[in-house]
Amino acid sequence: MKAHLNTELSQCLRWSFSLGKKFLRKASLHTVSVQFIYIFSQLLLLLAFFLPLKAIIVLSSGGIPSYFPEFLKAYAQDTVVIWLSLSSLVAFAAHLTFELVATKITAAGARLLIIRTKKIVLFDNQDLIAVNAYSKFTRGLSELLFFLISVAILCAIYPLIFSLVATSIIVFYTFTCLAYNISSKARSALTTHHQAILNSISGFVFLVVFFGIIGDFLYFHPPSAFMAIISLLLIRQALQRLVGFSTKLILLRSQHSRVSALFFHNQPLLLETTQKSDGIHALFSPEQRERWIPQVLSPLFKTAFTVEGVKNFQLGHPDIYCYEVDCCSENTLKTYIIKLFDESRTYPAAQESALIAQFKDLPCPPLRETGKLQDVTYHIFEWSKECKMTGREYTQGTLTLLGDLMKLTPPKSLLNKYERSKSYLESRLNSEMLENLKLYAVTAEDQKTIEQLAGSLGSIKLHLSKLPRQLIVLDLNFDSLLKKESGELSVIHWGNWILEPAGTYWPLTAHSKLLECTQEAQAIRTDAQSLSSDGTILASYMFSFERHINRRDYQAALNLIPGILKYTQSLDEQII
Known part of the structure; x- marks a missing residue:
């Protein structure tokens, strides 16, 4: 069945919305207070990054710039630099303090949610998983709010940046959806490396904004340099928070069965059975077997051969599958065991081939051929009906x-x-x-x-x-x-x-x-x-x-x- 990113994202957002309503209803004080604390913490972090730039500006200008507040102009240059530096240190320390307080409140909120759901212990480390899930949700929500607030501020003080950010996000999202929906390889890459891809997209959006500001200063009527610096710092921080929100949402969704069982009153724990439709499992259909079995056996025969019969051979090891194959060539019947190793079983495949290659006297059927079939490793043994x-x-x-x-x-x-x-x-x-x-x-x-x-x-x-x-x-x-x-x-x-x-x-x-x-x-x-x-x-x-x-x-x-x-x-x- 063809995958659609829009559908999956819609399901994810609906589930997250239900989770948010649950958190607000059962632990409203903790959830709301954490949002304010996290957002204020991010503002303090932004201030801690901004103040050192101001100190450098004061040092390089030879005096107090004219656009600085009047009360600062009454002090000497060195005094202003020292105060700005100390203020940056205080802002960063306050940021860390608020982060610690938010963590404590988050843990208390998660424990309160577990108590109010009135469920038995469902699995090991339940409390730790609950705290992590609640922390990811509350932190992700605060990061989303910070991004939206930042974009709203930029829309008011520098509309060009707002337009560039909105356009870039729409373009990248459209391109990602198309790649995800059309190509299975792109879908696998997006699923496996989502963190790196999101960081890369964030970097590209920031560069678009940066070059947009440069073009504005060169050819149009930009605001003051001070406002441009503030906007650049704000959008960089906002994009990082958007990536953080997206990553936490993906991680939460990957654990939705456990998270739902923990926090939703009428939701039992359902053990998910994931059925693969690609990789090694794509080789199991009769049509595929008729194609690849003669292909991998052909190096073993100098003349034409036919596959007389194929049977399953039970090996008793997960993600390693075997077939017993009877072949006939020049009226001679030979039997082979073909072992297929899933991508997750490359270690035993390498261990087996390395040992048999070096240890000549092993009590083992002769290993006649090894190779790769797509991303699946195969070993072919000559079989004597042991x-x-x-x-x-x-x-x-x-x-x-x-x-x-x-x-x-x-x-x-x-x-x-x-x-x-x-x-x-x-x-x-x-x-x-x-x-x-x-x-x-x-x-x-x-x-x-x-x-x-x-x-x-x-x-x-x-x-x-x-x-x-x-x-x-x-x-x-x-x-x-x-x-x-x-x-x-x-x-x-x-x-x-x-x-x-x-x-x-x-x-x-x-x-x-x-x-x-x-x-x-x-x-x-x-x-x-x-x-x-x-x-x-x-x-x-x-x-x-x-x-x-x-x-x-x-x-x-x-x-x-x-x-x-x-x-x-x-x-x-x-x-x-």
Whole structure:
């Protein structure tokens, strides 16, 4: 359906008007008083910018200009400059004071509105969101009022500026509407970069006004230079306030579901489900699939081929979509998995392609092609009809996969890149973790074990740093772990992986399997001389310990300390 900026703006203004009536009815004193305070604050800010210009004029003129008030001419030039400078400082301090007062009143008004709507708590940080919404509305309204008042003043004292501003705004608004309504790319740019675009338009309008004043002074009958300077300062401030109003209105509208649920008595919280109609979703229709699937598969065939069938392949990851495609070429049937990554999933796409390119022995279907389809990244895997696993078979499969990955030696180039980008387990362990744990521990025995762990922390980090690194896939699920007919495991998705000391990520309940896999890895890996059973078990303990601390599950972390100390002591004795 074609978008129309006029329609959306009309809906936004009607909603804002309803919101304003609600605020005025339920918190009238707060809402009205904030308007006066904000507008007066802006006048003080304008004065704080204007007075330094007057001081510079007095300094450069060699005396008190004739158009200055008579009472100032009785004072010396230096005295007038000092008074103007101090007045500017006082005006700015008063501006900040009024801003602070307005903020306090706004917070009180928002709390009053929530109380009077008599609703239950709807979501986390409800009060903060209410204060922010009420603040945006009241501040935006005051900025709009300041702009209208400023334009009315300019209409009276300098009609030319009023005409230029009104004409420029109409022209830019018309052009913006046309671009928004006609071009989807322009609509996306306006939606994404509205703040920068509004600032740019404000700058252009100010330049139009500036050149208009220059032309007026050169060729027509302008007012005094003093009046032109005042007008320029006023219109610059007014345009900034108009941009502020527009930005706050856009932000409020983007949260209208929550804001309406907070402040409107009969409006429940509705969770919006946004359906995309462009980007990756534009590729899903049968007509589009018939066009782009042969297009992306064509580099894989030297002769003509036909697409025999297309089926969905469930991957279980948001915004990543897969198709299982059967192709026939020269009476040979081949099957491919095409993975499509939405624009928001560029990180897992890059992680997967980078890993597979550098790690040649991965348990993974062969990656045959990568590329871009519009703004969508795609990966094409050659598919051998591997089966998905469920239940107990999957649980056992995850442990088997961990063991298989422990046997692989990561390439040196990959380790070097990883070390420059991310930290290993031993680097993340620090004394601050133990300080948080001490606050939870209440018994003398717990405090003692924490002190022992603190004393062993340096040794633990040393032992972990000596362990060889192993690859770990973090977002494994029932759909991405596959099994070949031969029984070998294969993983179809490598979008989130890490390199850690061998034994990391291993369940504490499966140490017998870990010992078995460690022994197998010792016989295979080229860097097995630093691989030990006690070391891998310590790594599994410390990974679980770190995870419990990060989740603030302090009792579970305390329960692990005896095991950590046991294996640390064992490793220390082996060194001795």
